[in-house]
Amino acid sequence: MPRRVTFSRNFTLSLSRTCRCYCKYCSFATHRAHLHEPEEVERLLDQAERRGAKELLVLTGEMPEVNAEVRRRLTAYGHRDFTSYVAWACERALARGILPHTNLGVLSRKDVGRLREVTASQGLMLESVSERLMETVHAGSPTKHPARRLDTIRAAGELRIPFTSGILVGIGESEEERMASLAALAAVHAEHGHLQEVILQNYVPHPSYYGEEPGEIADAAQSGRTGEADPQPLPAWANPVELEDMRRLVREARRLMPDVGVQIPPNLSDWWLPLVEEGATDLGGLSANGDHISPEHPFPSPHQMRKELAPRGYALTERLCVYPQYMDPEWLEQGVLDTIKLKYWSFIPRRGSGRREERAIHRDLVSGAIARARDGMTLSEDELTALFAETRPEAVEDMRQAADELRAELAGDTVTFVVNRNINLSNVCIVGCAFCGFGQGRRSPDAYEHDRDEFVGRVEEAVAFGATEICMQSGIHPAWGLEDYLGWLRLAREVAPDVHLHAYSAMEVDHMCRVSGLSPLEVFARLREAGLGSTPGTAAEVLHDGVRERISPNKLPVARWVEIIEASHASGLRSTATVMFGHIEEPWELAEHMRVVRELQERTGGITEFVPLSFIPFHTLLGRTHGVEEIGREDNLRHTAVFRLALGRTVANVQASWVKMGLDAAAEALRWGVNDLGGTLMEESISRMAGSYHGTRLEPEDLIAAAHAAGRPAAERTTLYEVRRHYDAVTA
Ligand code: SF4
Numbered sequence: 202m203p204r205r206v207t208f209s210r211n212f213t214l215s216l217s218r219t220c221r222c223y224c225k226y227c228s229f230a231t232h233r234a235h236l237h238e239p240e241e242v243e244r245l246l247d248q249a250e251r252r253g254a255k256e257l258l259v260l261t262g263e264m265p266e267v268n269a270e271v272r273r274r275l276t277a278y279g280h281r282d283f284t285s286y287v288a289w290a291c292e293r294a295l296a297r298g299i300l301p302h303t304n305l306g307v308l309s310r311k312d313v314g315r316l317r318e319v320t321a322s323q324g325l326m327l328e329s330v331s332e333r334l335m336e337t338v339h340a341g342s343p344t345k346h347p348a349r350r351l352d353t354i355r356a357a358g359e360l361r362i363p364f365t366s367g368i369l370v371g372i373g374e375s376e377e378e379r380m381a382s383l384a385a386l387a388a389v390h391a392e393h394g395h396l397q398e399v400i401l402q403n404y405v406p407h408p409s410y411y412g413e414e415p416g417e418i419a420d421a422a423q424s425g426r427t428g429e430a431d432p433q434p435l436p437a438w439a440n441p442v443e444l445e446d447m448r449r450l451v452r453e454a455r456r457l458m459p460d461v462g463v464q465i466p467p468n469l470s471d472w473w474l475p476l477v478e479e480g481a482t483d484l485g486g487l488s489a490n491g492d493h494i495s496p497e498h499p500f501p502s503p504h505q506m507r508k509e510l511a512p513r514g515y516a517l518t519e520r521l522c523v524y525p526q527y528m529d530p531e532w533l534e535q536g537v538l539d540t541i542k543l544k545y546w547s548f549i550p551r552r553g554s555g556r557r558e559e560r561a562i563h564r565d566l567v568s569g570a571i572a573r574a575r576d577g578m579t580l581s582e583d584e585l586t587a588l589f590a591e592t593r594p595e596a597v598e599d600m601r602q603a604a605d606e607l608r609a610e611l612a613g614d615t616v617t618f619v620v621n622r623n624i625n626l627s628n629v630c631i632v633g634c635a636f637c638g639f640g641q642g643r644r645s646p647d648a649y650e651h652d653r654d655e656f657v658g659r660v661e662e663a664v665a666f667g668a669t670e671i672c673m674q675s676g677i678h679p680a681w682g683l684e685d686y687l688g689w690l691r692l693a694r695e696v697a698p699d700v701h702l703h704a705y706s707a708m709e710v711d712h713m714c715r716v717s718g719l720s721p722l723e724v725f726a727r728l729r730e731a732g733l734g735s736t737p738g739t740a741a742e743v744l745h746d747g748v749r750e751r752i753s754p755n756k757l758p759v760a761r762w763v764e765i766i767e768a769s770h771a772s773g774l775r776s777t778a779t780v781m782f783g784h785i786e787e788p789w790e791l792a793e794h795m796r797v798v799r800e801l802q803e804r805t806g807g808i809t810e811f812v813p814l815s816f817i818p819f820h821t822l823l824g825r826t827h828g829v830e831e832i833g834r835e836d837n838l839r840h841t842a843v844f845r846l847a848l849g850r851t852v853a854n855v856q857a858s859w860v861k862m863g864l865d866a867a868a869e870a871l872r873w874g875v876n877d878l879g880g881t882l883m884e885e886s887i888s889r890m891a892g893s894y895h896g897t898r899l900e901p902e903d904l905i906a907a908a909h910a911a912g913r914p915a916a917e918r919t920t921l922y923e924v925r926r927h928y929d930a931v932t933a
Contacts, residue, residue: 215415263306325357569584624651683724802852859878
C-alpha cells in the first residue's frame with residue numbers, strides 16, 4: 202500500500218520579527234521595531250490567496266511589544282497588544298478561506314486561548330529540554346527555558362488545541378538531550394493528546410541578514426529569482442548532524458508517539474527521502490513565499506518530491522494545517538470548523554454519516570429497512586441513507602446477515618469468476634476526472650497508446666491464457682472516431698473469434714455519439730456488428746449530478762449514462778453496473794445512485810451484475826490535494842452489504858473487486874452479500890495508476906482457492922454468467 206507522506210500548501214506571514222530573545226542560531230529575529238502595517242498584511246493575504254495557500258503560517262518573534270515602537274504602532278492600529286493584532290490577521294485570513302497556524306513563541310494560557318478562536322492549529326518548538334543550552338545558544342533568551350515552553354505546550358493541550366512542536370538538532374545538545382526532549386513531548390502528549398506532529402529540524406548555519414527582510418530573500422529564493430546561498434561554516438557552539446542521528450530520532454519519535462506525525466523540513470538537507478523511508482510522515486508547510494527562518498533554502502516543489510516519492514511507493518498528499526483527527530468541535534472553534542466545512546470538507550474524515558451534515562440521518566429506520574430489504578423490497582431514500590450511514594456494530598452485523606441471506610437466495614453458495622483479460626488501449630484522455638490516476642494529456646510523459654501489433658499480441662496472450670472475455674476500456678482519446686472503436690473490435694474478433702468482447706464504457710459510447718453524430722442505438726448497432734458482446738457499466742462513479750459536478754464535471758451526466766446503458770440493453774447487449782465509492786460522496790448520494798440502478802434494472806432487466814469499486818486515492822487529484830483517504834476495510838464491507846440490500850431481487854450477482862480491496866477482503870466480502878470475485882484481468886492500469894497495491898493479475902487457482910478458503914464451492918463463468926466449470930471445495 203502506498204504510504205501517504207503529507208505536506209501543507211502554505212504562505213508565511215512574518216507579522217513581526219521583533220523578538221525578546223537572542224538565540225545564537227537565529228537569523229530571523231531583529232531587536233529593532235518590525236511590524237507589518239495592516240495594509241501590508243492585507244496585501245500579503247491577497248498574495249497568499251492568489252498562490253492557492255490553504256494555510257497561513259503566522260511566524261513572529263517572541264513578544265515583539267517589548268519594543269516601544271512596536272507598542273506605539275499596535276496602539277495606532279487599534280490593538281491593545283500583539284496577540285490582538287495576530288488575531289486580527291487570522292480573522293482576515295479566515296475571511297479569505299485560509300486556515301491560520303500561529304507560531305508566536307511562549308504565550309500565556311490566556312493568549313493561547315484567545316488565539317484558539319481564530320486558528321486551526323498552533324505551534325511552538327520545544328527546541329530542547331537541555332537547560333545547559335541556557336548558558337550557550339539560549340543565553341539571554343529567558344523564554345527558551347524548557348519549562349516555560351512546556352507550560353505553553355501543556356496549556357494548549359488543556360485548551361484542546363491541535364498543536365505542532367518539535368526539536369532543533371545540532372545546536373550543541375547531546376544525543377541523550379535530544380532523546381529526552383522527545384520523551385518530554387511524548388509525556389505532554391500522553392496527558393492531552395493534542396500533538397498532531399513533531400518536527401525534527403536540523404540546524405543549518407545562516408549568513409546574517411542584518412538590515413535585510415528575510416521574507417523577501419525567502420520569496421526570491423522560492424520563486425527562483427535567486428539561487429541557493431553558499432553553505433556556511435558551522436559555528437563553534439553547534440555540533441554536526443549526520444543522517445544516522447536523524448534516523449535514530451525518527452525511529453524514537455515513532456516509538457514514543459506512534460499516532461503523531463513526524464515532520465522533516467525537506468529544504469534543510471538532502472536526507473528527507475531516507476528519513477521518509479525511516480518513517481517520517483510529513484514534509485511540513487511548503488511555503489509559497491519561502492522559508493522565513495532559512496530564507497536561503499527554498500522548498501523543493503511538490504511535483505519534484507512526488508516524482509522522487511512515487512517510484513518508492515509513497516504518495517505525496519496535501520493536508521491542512523490541522524490534522525484530520527482534530528477536525529471536530531472538541532478541538533476547533535465553530536467559525537474555523539465552518540471554514541473547513543465550506544472550503545475543505547473533503548479533508549474531513551468520513552464518519553459514517555458522511556462529512557457534510559446537510560441531511561438528517563434517521564437511525565430509527567435501520568432495523569425495519571434491513572428486514573424489508575431482506576425481503577427484496579424497494580427502500581426509500583431515507584432508509585437507504587440510514588443504512589449507508591450506519592456504523593453501530595450490531596446493526597452492521599444485521600445488515601451483513603441480511604445481505605448474506607439475500608445472496609444465498611438469489612445466487613446460491615457458488616462463488617463465480619471469469620477468466621478474462623483487461624486491455625486499456627490508451628490512457629490519453631480529455632476529461633480530467635479528479636478521482637482518476639489513469640487519464641493523461643497527450644503530451645504527458647505517462648501517456649501511452651497501444652499500436653495494432655501490441656494490441657494483437659495482448660489478445661493472443663489472452664487466448665493462450667484461456668480467457669473467455671476481453672474487457673476493453675480507455676481514456677477519451679481526442680483523435681479517436683467511431684471507426685477506431687469499431688476497428689479494435691473487428692481486430693479482436695479476427696484474432697480471437699471465440700472470445701467475448703466486453704468493451705467501451707458509457708463515456709466512450711457518449712464520445713462515439715458526439716464524434717459520429719449518431720444516436721446511442723445507432724452506435725450500439727455498429728458496435729454489435731463489429732463484435733461487441735456486452736457493455737461495462739463503468740463511468741457510473743456516483744449517479745448523482747451533484748457528486749459528478751465535484752469529481753468529474755466534464756463527464757456525462759446521470760441521465761445520459763442511463764440513456765446509454767438503456768440503449769445498450771435495447772440493442773440486445775447486457776451490461777454490468779458499477780459504483781465508485783469511498784471518496785467525497787454522502788450516504789444520501791449513494792442512496793440516489795442505487796435508486797437509479799434499481800429502477801433501470803426494473804425497466805430493462807439488462808444488468809448482469811453489480812460491481813462496487815472502492816476509490817483508490819493515492820495518485821489522484823482528490824487524494825493528492827483534497828485529503829481524501831482510502832476507505833477502510835470494514836467500511837468497504839459495510840457498504841458492500843448495503844449495495845446488495847439496495848438491489849433487492851433485481852440483480853442476482855454482486856462482485857467484489859479484488860484489485861481495489863485486495864483478494865483477502867474480497868473473500869471476506871463473500872459473507873457480506875457477494876457471490877462473484879470478478880476476473881483474472883491479466884493486466885490492470887486504471888487502479889494501478891491511481892496507486893492500488895493488490896496486483897494486476899490473478900490465476901484462476903487464486904480465485905478458486907479464495908472461494909474454497911471461505912468454505913464455498915467455485916465455478917468459472919462466462920461474462921453473461923453461464924457456468925463453464927465447477928470447482929467444488931475439497932472437504933477433509
Ligand atoms: S476516469 Fe476515464 S474519462 Fe475520467 S479522466 Fe480517467 S480515463 Fe478519462
